[in-house]
Amino acid sequence: MRFSKSFIHTLKEAPKDASLPSHKYLVRAGFISQVASGIYNFLPLGKIVLEKIKKITKEELDAAGAVEVQLGFVTPCELWEQSGRLAKYGKELLRFKDRKENCFVLGPTHEEMMVNLVRGRINSYKQLPLNLYQIGLKFRDEARPRFGLLRGREFVMKDGYSFHADEEDMKREYALMEETYKKIFSRMGLDFRAVEADVGAIGGSASKEFMVIADSGEDNIAICTQCDYAANVEAAKKAKRSEPSEVPEFSNFEPFLTPGIKTIEELKEFFHIDPYFLLKAVAKKALYEDGEEIVVFFLRGDQELQETKAMNAIEALELEDVSDEELKKAGIVPGFIGPYELGCKVVFDEELKGAKNLICGGNREDYHLIGADLAHFEDALFVDIKEVKEGDECPKCGAALQIKKGIEVGHIFQLGTRYSDALNATFLDKDGKARPFVMGTYGIGISRLIAAAIEQNHDDRGCIWPKEIAPFSVDIIVSNTKEKEQLDFAEELYGFLLQEGVEVILDDRPERFGPKIKDFELIGFPYGVIVGKGLRDGKVQVVDRKTLEKEDVDILNIKDYLLQLTKK
């Protein structure tokens, strides 16, 4: 492609509404432009990258035996009613009516459509398994779209759904998809981790997220520094700790006057005790489908509550903070909350099972209880509700965990029969009995990957594209297009590389050197060839975008040099 005819328009200044590097650079370099909140145009450069990502995804999925289809973007409300998601999905579903007053939604995901497509066509266990996928637009009317392509309302997603006769076969496919996803993201040159994820209210089955490691990520993930353990903090575990060597001795279980001493920090000072032996109470308001209640979560004093775990523990839809006033109204004494005779639901962290020699709140203003032994609460709910922190021990190997930020670019899920049940999609098994399909579902954020790649690979000059998804691998810069020798040489090199199948762009614009090299750096082509003054001495310069190092190359060798460089 010739730069002069390519509809590439770079900007010197970033649009003011961009904040993240990927957003700024993708707009400045002319990859995308904003249409409305969370909706973007893909300009020629952006389109090339998008197609490359699609292509890699398709190749690997096809190789794994999945089959591509394309479902309607506009889907009838009826299906959503059948699955029960029309109400549940809420405002994120963009609904509208056609001229005949039929209700439709713009598909935010396609479980319903895909199940509907398969039911009636697959009738026998002999036709299973089946893995169908599509790469296409999704629309979710997000409350707050942001960060450019990272969280748009309209976005490109690959979504796949597999159908199986039994759980075991579904798990086999799930493992195959995990391997396939790893191949896909590796080919794209990304630093990523497959992490264990929260399965949430759907429950029961496993789920993994694929995270591109980047500081601007919205998810926190715990990664083992030694083994391959990695998990979203919403699901991360840590190894069981051994008790501190210094155990406090309490002769009795009794109330103790602690005037105005409320926080863990204050208690630690007051009693000169390791917070390990303090019982921390975190009160939350839990919302359920049919009401709400106050729940108190207890942890050791040196731990923090992980809200997603806590929410799952009591099967709540949501947890909200409670004010001191609300607590008092419920007869709870903020600052002095303990498990004894507390008039609400309590949950203990699993680490507290059988714990003793504790200090806990006395449920009475200015009193704590010392020498508490949780053996009294044997029948209470003990589950993992604590947040994993930097430096905690890995549950698999015991080495230190580190916490990093990640951008979720893929998610695989053992779905089970949730949708096939709801939509009555069944097949006949060997015994001629009708059974619901056992399903898996697998997603990749295709357009989000464009932004994620740049969040991970950029410097203060612009994008640094991984080679596999870069728009063009070589940018031939003609330093001065009025110098006939330069232009002729560049044209010849351009023709040669095209013929050799190298993805090359020729910067033949009648600009000076400055803007051209700036654009090279901003757009982030992997290699630049500067055809300029050095030509007199029989040299051109090759620039590596990543290192910004320049190397003089003899014009007699440049063709081989470039072929070598861009060879896959």
Add this chain to the structure above:
RNA sequence: CGGGGCGUAGCGCAGUCUGGUUAGCGCACCUGGUUUGGGACCAGGGGGUCGGGGGUUCGAAUCCCUCCGCCCCGACCA
């Protein structure tokens, strides 16, 4: 949805508080010339419903009402 901010040329902004020539600057764009290895220079030029509607006023980008859009923090969300 709660809190904050913004809306003036394709992009970035000044002007608004304190109403008053023809609404200005940088970049980009067009013409001519010079220049040509790190976002050139000189001269000339084109481009504006000042987000929309309503109001106050002799007079509104500027004051008031209202609607819309966009961004940020949070809540939410795969």
